[in-house]
Amino acid sequence: MENVKAYIESGILELYVLGDISAEEKLQVEDMATQYPEIRAEITEIERSMEFYAEEHAIEPPADLRQRVLGSLLVNLGDDRIFTKAVTHQDDDHVRSLPPARVNSFYKYAFAACLTLLLISVYGLINLYSKLQDSNTQLTALQTDKIRIANQVNLMDRQLNMYRDTTYKVLRLKGMPKTPTAAMILAWNSVSKKVMVDVQSMNLPKHDNKHQYQLWALVGGKPVDMGVFDKPAADTAGVKEMKAIASAQGFAVTLEPMGGSINPTMDQMVVIGQF
Amino acid sequence: MSPKRKISLSEEELILALRNREKIAIEALYDMYSASLFGVISRIITDEAIAEDTLQETFVKIWHSFSGYSSEKGRLFTWMVNIARNLAIDKVRSKDFKNQSKNHELENNVTFIDEQKNTVYKPELLGIRDLVSTLKPEQRSILDLVYFKGYTHVEAAEELGVPLGTIKTRLRMGILQLRKHFNE
Numbered sequence: 001m002e003n004v005k006a007y008i009e010s011g012i013l014e015l016y017v018l019g020d021i022s023a024e025e026k027l028q029v030e031d032m033a034t035q036y037p038e039i040r041a042e043i044t045e046i047e048r049s050m051e052f053y054a055e056e057h058a059i060e061p062p063a064d065l066r067q068r069v070l071g072s073l074l075v076n077l078g079d080d081r082i083f084t085k086a087v088t089h090q091d092d093d094h095v096r097s098l099p100p101a102r103v104n105s106f107y108k109y110a111f112a113a114c115l116t117l118l119l120i121s122v123y124g125l126i127n128l129y130s131k132l133q134d135s136n137t138q139l140t141a142l143q144t145d146k147i148r149i150a151n152q153v154n155l156m157d158r159q160l161n162m163y164r165d166t167t168y169k170v171l172r173l174k175g176m177p178k179t180p181t182a183a184m185i186l187a188w189n190s191v192s193k194k195v196m197v198d199v200q201s202m203n204l205p206k207h208d209n210k211h212q213y214q215l216w217a218l219v220g221g222k223p224v225d226m227g228v229f230d231k232p233a234a235d236t237a238g239v240k241e242m243k244a245i246a247s248a249q250g251f252a253v254t255l256e257p258m259g260g261s262i263n264p265t266m267d268q269m270v271v272i273g274q275f
Numbered sequence: 276m277s278p279k280r281k282i283s284l285s286e287e288e289l290i291l292a293l294r295n296r297e298k299i300a301i302e303a304l305y306d307m308y309s310a311s312l313f314g315v316i317s318r319i320i321t322d323e324a325i326a327e328d329t330l331q332e333t334f335v336k337i338w339h340s341f342s343g344y345s346s347e348k349g350r351l352f353t354w355m356v357n358i359a360r361n362l363a364i365d366k367v368r369s370k371d372f373k374n375q376s377k378n379h380e381l382e383n384n385v386t387f388i389d390e391q392k393n394t395v396y397k398p399e400l401l402g403i404r405d406l407v408s409t410l411k412p413e414q415r416s417i418l419d420l421v422y423f424k425g426y427t428h429v430e431a432a433e434e435l436g437v438p439l440g441t442i443k444t445r446l447r448m449g450i451l452q453l454r455k456h457f458n459e
Binding site for chain 2: 057
């Protein structure tokens with residue numbers, strides 16, 4: 001505090017305000033002023049005094065000088081504004097605009113190219129994908145076809161085997177007086193005991209859905225149940241395997257209630273055949 | 276008196292307006308400080324036309340170098356009066372000016388001006404008489420030499436033939452006297 005008082009009384013602050021001070025001392029005073037508010041206050045007081053002193057000694061300049069000074073400052077102000085604008089434009093037109101324009105257009109074209117490539121790729125992918133889907137569908141269809149045909153071939157084979165295989169005995173069942181047109185071919189293998197019905201060549205009257213045909217084997221004059229079957233649809237191919245039987249003298253088919261009967265309904269017999 | 280209404284702003288408002296390069300700042304600046312600055316300039320340059328030119332240059336310089344002013348370092352007027360004084364002293368010391376050798380001796384200008392100029396319109400004019408009596412003659416002469424004429428205190432010491440320490444003391448006492456006077 002004592003130091004501050006001594007500093008104030010040294011008269012350096014007065015010289016500072018009067019501008020009569022070296023640059024070094026000036027910085028020192030400003031440093032002190034920031035550190036000590038009382039020094040800052042003292043400086044302000046001195047400044048105000050000198051300001052009043054100048055006011056006391058003020059001399060009003062001639063009235064026309066006001067316009068002159070304001071005019072030159074306003075011209076400057078206007079110049080500043082106009083000039084600043086003009087310079088900006090020139091810069092834009094002559095110096096600055098070209099390089100950024102190049103850079104800009106490069107990125108613009110690059111971006112456009114990327115976008116185009118992306119769109120083409122996406123389009124290609126979609127095309128490819130739909131083709132793949134088509135191929136897959138076709139493949140599945142072909143596989144289904146293949147399986148169907150293989151099955152068919154299998155069936156045909158079995159059907160053919162029925163006639164080819166000499167161990168099969170082929171029996172033609174013929175219509176009864178009530179059903180003269182009815183006919184059916186059946187094959188019985190005495191070795192494997194299998195009984196196959198040729199579905200394709202079957203020609204039996206239609207029946208309602210409460211009844212089914214039942215095959216009977218005639219063993220020693222007695223009917224033995226060989227299983228039930230429906231009249232097949234017109235285009236059904238292949239053969240149907242019925243129950244096996246070791247020996248039989250003949251076969252007959254009767255129309256029985258759904259699920260079959262234990263004993264054949266004799267008056268509903270449609271075909272019969274004997275070896 | 277100028278028939279126009281003078282524009283006056285607070286120092287803070289004026290500084291802000293000057294920063295923003297507003298037109299009103301130019302007018303306020305002139306109306307508020309031209310007389311005080313012209314008073315200082317006229318005490319250094321006796322030729323009225325050159326003093327007027329210098330005042331104009333002062334305002335141009337204030338306007339253009341305003342970004343260099345910082346209110347933290349002092350009052351606006353202190354900064355401006357330094358610009359005015361330096362411009363005026365440069366003028367006086369320049370070759371052109373010296374060639375016009377019909378000028379009065381520098382040392383005598385202060386009293387010369389005060390004798391010649393009756394153009395101070397301020398009603399506080401009377402205050403100067405008080406002021407003159409407030410300050411001791413030796414205080415006043417040194418204050419005027421440094422403040423109005425841009426003498427360094429070293430130059431003033433030589434001019435007046437007194438030791439440096441005495442110059443400093445007289446300066447401080449003079450300004451203290453002024454403070455007392457203006458705070459009354």
